[in-house]
Amino acid sequence: MKNFNGKVLFLNRSDINTDEIIPAKYLTESTKIALKPYLLEDIVLKGFNPAKDIEGKSVVIARDNFGCGSSREHAPWAFEVNGINMVIASGFARIFRQNMFNCGMMAVELDNATIDRLFTMFADKNTSVETDMDKMTFIFTADKSSQISDDSSGSNLLREVIPFKISEYDLSLVKAGGWVDYADQKY
């Protein structure tokens, strides 16, 4: 199973399409790794600089209808080769979502209110997530950067536990590492 823990990249937009994730001109590459420098190259998002902001991130959080557009599996692959195995959003385009699970990656839907809360609490901070696949929960943590803590515990850590759901089928793909072997054995 792939790794679903690490630093979070917040992309504060809906309808991020697959042309933005990996432009068509790179579809001539014949290895996944060749896609690495071009992830999110064409995204329209103020204040986001793909050259700087992707490095070191393992999880993406975005708004609704993530991955709409073309069927290119290059989109999940471009994330994968950058060490990003999971996207959390309030909604996904069908093909992108299926492609993620078919690759043993995760595309997890959370409701709008929860996504809102995550953006409000964590988007401007150095945030990490830990994914507990058995309990089906995400644990988000961040420093309350530069703020002086006034609660008596003295804790300077922002922490939020969020339950999530994926179907039994999706889980089996994540565990099996993909759909090809599963189908070849079964059908």
Next chain:
Amino acid sequence: MGKTIAEKIFDAHHVDSPFGDIDVISLDAVFCHEITTPIAITDLMARGKDRVFDPSKIKAVIDHVTPAKDSKTAMQGKILRDWAVRHKIKDFFDIGRNGVCHAIFPEKGFVRPGFTIIMGDSHTCTHGAFGAFAAGVGTTDLEVGILKGVCAFKKTESIKVYISNSVGGSGELPKGVYAKDVILSLIGQVGVNGATNKVLEFCGPVVEKMTMDQRMTLCNMAVEAGATSGICAPDMVTVEYLWQFIKDDYLSNAQNGFKDKHSSKVDEYSAKRMALEDFSRFTPDSDAIYSSTIQMDVSELQPLVTFGYKPDQVKPVAEMEGTRIDQVYIGSCTNGRLEDLEIAASILKGKKISDSVRGVVSPATPDIYSQALDKGIIKIFMDAGFCVTNPTCGACLGMSNGVLADGEVCASTTNRNFNGRMGKGGMVHLMSPATAAASAIKGYITNSELYSL
């Protein structure tokens, strides 16, 4: 309980339901092109599984970049070509015989009512125009399709889209308004994710009146509303389109049926009725359950155009009148068919396109190209100042044959206006061939003379 078209097709192809809401279905056809298939092929080879489930059910074409523009695209073509030879895939369309996948496969008769089809291409939904369930998939699903002839989908739910014209009730579209305007209007209404995980089932008098070319335009952009597929019930229009491919079957069937009646004379009419009867297994039940119903009245519909980077950002052409353009592109799986070229040519005839505009037209298949030649349509385009390219996707996805420069604007009959789609920093306005042709003449976005309020 009644069933939708998609439910009937799923029932007829059900293989397994390994988990509650997932149906694994058998496939009647797997379509392939040279952008998404070579990676599937090399991955299957790496897994030691370089096999195909049934070479006669696999159809392949080199269409996105053709002729190859560089060594990388040449290699993509080569991988597909070698694979087709290796596995004796006889329906493989290489340069000289190749055209845009969603135009050439129906033209060759590879799509039939009730079929299940996947392809590594999101606009596979186009083939739903024939009453088939056709869906775009990623490379992994494609690999499994090639290898095993199956694909997994979430249980299908459909949205019924009933399209009528309240004026006269004839089912006609207003003059100068086309299937492209209908689908742009629908996407504008439901939004780019309004139909995610759903099938859009198109029906009503306007759809019944539409030709197959128009129905394909309609179903083509279902994915722009997030839909898994668009679908139209098969009817006599479908039978007529497919007749050259199916007539032998039905004529001989009809012949047999007539033996008892002391008649050896089979009229084509009854053979066609037989085909229609057969296909009616895939028309929806009147009590089918839909997740929702959308009523569209086209009586007031105007020609439409997109204005942003999302296909649901739609406005009447009149409101965008005067918008500067640098290039006009007529082609693609949305609007590169004969009817589209005919409509554009009727506007371009005897006129010249503006000096400030580059015109590019790509007939979607060699057959369309050659019919357009015979009908004098190509001459009209050339006399007007258009560059006529070979059949290819090319400019539509910004890979060749008309890529935009940073800051340039294209009036296009394609289906996606995403940022950078036709070239980094370029802007795309989606519209019908009529609007595109009229805009080419003026040098800015404008309504065609075929439309008047």
